[in-house]
Amino acid sequence: METLILIILGIVVAPVLGGLISGVDRRITARLQSRFGPPILQPFYDVAKLFGKVKVINNFWQVFCAWVYLIAAALSVGLLFAQSDLLLIFFVQAIGAVFLVMGGLASPSPFSQVGAQRELIQVLTYEPLIILVFASIFMVTGSFRIDEILNYDQPLLVKLPLMFIVLGYALTIKLRKSPFDFSTSHHAHQEIVKGVLTDYSGPYLGIIEIAHWYETIFILGICALFWHTSLVGVVVLLATTYFAEILIDNTMARMTWRWMLKYVWSVGLAMSFVNLIWLHAG
Amino acid sequence: MLKKFIDNSRAKSPWIMHFDCGSCNGCDIEVLACLTPMYDVERFGVINVGNPKHADVLLVTGTVNPRNAKVLRNIYDQMPDPKGVIAIGACGLSGGVFRECYNVLGGIDKVIPVDVYVPGCPAKPEAIIDGVVAALAKFEGLKG
Numbered sequence A: 001m002e003t004l005i006l007i008i009l010g011i012v013v014a015p016v017l018g019g020l021i022s023g024v025d026r027r028i029t030a031r032l033q034s035r036f037g038p039p040i041l042q043p044f045y046d047v048a049k050l051f052g053k054v055k056v057i058n059n060f061w062q063v064f065c066a067w068v069y070l071i072a073a074a075l076s077v078g079l080l081f082a083q084s085d086l087l088l089i090f091f092v093q094a095i096g097a098v099f100l101v102m103g104g105l106a107s108p109s110p111f112s113q114v115g116a117q118r119e120l121i122q123v124l125t126y127e128p129l130i131i132l133v134f135a136s137i138f139m140v141t142g143s144f145r146i147d148e149i150l151n152y153d154q155p156l157l158v159k160l161p162l163m164f165i166v167l168g169y170a171l172t173i174k175l176r177k178s179p180f181d182f183s184t185s186h187h188a189h190q191e192i193v194k195g196v197l198t199d200y201s202g203p204y205l206g207i208i209e210i211a212h213w214y215e216t217i218f219i220l221g222i223c224a225l226f227w228h229t230s231l232v233g234v235v236v237l238l239a240t241t242y243f244a245e246i247l248i249d250n251t252m253a254r255m256t257w258r259w260m261l262k263y264v265w266s267v268g269l270a271m272s273f274v275n276l277i278w279l280h281a282g
Numbered sequence B: 001m002l003k004k005f006i007d008n009s010r011a012k013s014p015w016i017m018h019f020d021c022g023s024c025n026g027c028d029i030e031v032l033a034c035l036t037p038m039y040d041v042e043r044f045g046v047i048n049v050g051n052p053k054h055a056d057v058l059l060v061t062g063t064v065n066p067r068n069a070k071v072l073r074n075i076y077d078q079m080p081d082p083k084g085v086i087a088i089g090a091c092g093l094s095g096g097v098f099r100e101c102y103n104v105l106g107g108i109d110k111v112i113p114v115d116v117y118v119p120g121c122p123a124k125p126e127a128i129i130d131g132v133v134a135a136l137a138k139f140e141g142l143k144g
């Protein structure tokens, strides 16, 4: 019963939080560019407006994929709040990621096709890193279950500092921030228009936006596990991490997928390797 | 209540798309100037999107001719309702100095319905922002 309440709580609270975070994100980005920026509630206005538009669809699959993406994202956050198994959560969110790619491939538009291919490469880049992070958490705490991880008496950050940076890479890719924003980005004036989201419009774009808020909360939730011992620690850690994301987003140019694959895998794997050896020796 | 929120949001987040039907670039520069930190239209929720399927307001500059009329029509048709169209600059309004040319059809309104006309050669960024606000009045009109 308690678990059910937690799941529902997660599913309801997460999009609100995610929307607020993305509003603050846009505001801080604007300040960094010495602009004033939109109101913090702007993402909610955007989504509400999208839901008020006429439905234009290419085919049934596109709609189906958008919904599966949303449901998988919501479910993974719900399971996270319910302190379920990390591996289960990982597979649920991977389904969402794959369906987003399928939705892009379902439409004949070349922009959407290219965007979907690039999104697929992004998925390929961050999923192994997330698995490594989960595996290292298991090595420290001896469990994949979040409720047992929360019983561990020391912040994981002490044992796994490098793994946190690796998770930071996954966060940057998942949030589609520069230098990894090549499948789609918030300000979509780039050579592939809006990439994987090109053929979504109106309510379905709104659904994807909400799913994206869930994903933000999902990755931030995993980050929070690294300092679960104190509430202040969690808040400080998340605020610093997200601010670093925004800074990186504003100071980096977008790179190619080849660069991303080489760079993220080599650095990510090297850091995981060093951290795990150190864990083993220590 | 939800409907009211959606209607309010419509006026708060106009995503614009900019199409250039062969302008001299004067008006285009002014449109893009609106997006710079100086005028910062993102304050009002405006985002410049490159995709007609995501756009609410279409800004058109330059003269229409038989060739780009098809493209303009196509872009207009791809935008989901409710949508607004703003014609910018003397060229967009009537053809401007190119009015009598053999290949110029005249104003944008010969091809697609226009909601707001922003005069000037080039139109000032302030006037363009005013035009977008005036186009939002159309969305407000949808409320009832």
Ligand code: SF4
Residues within 6 Å of the ligand: B023, B024, B025, B026, B027, B028, B061, B062, B088, B089, B090, B091, B092, B096, B097, B120, B121, B122, B123
């Ligand atoms: S109205 Fe003037 S500035 Fe604008 S496109 Fe025409 S000639 Fe150029």
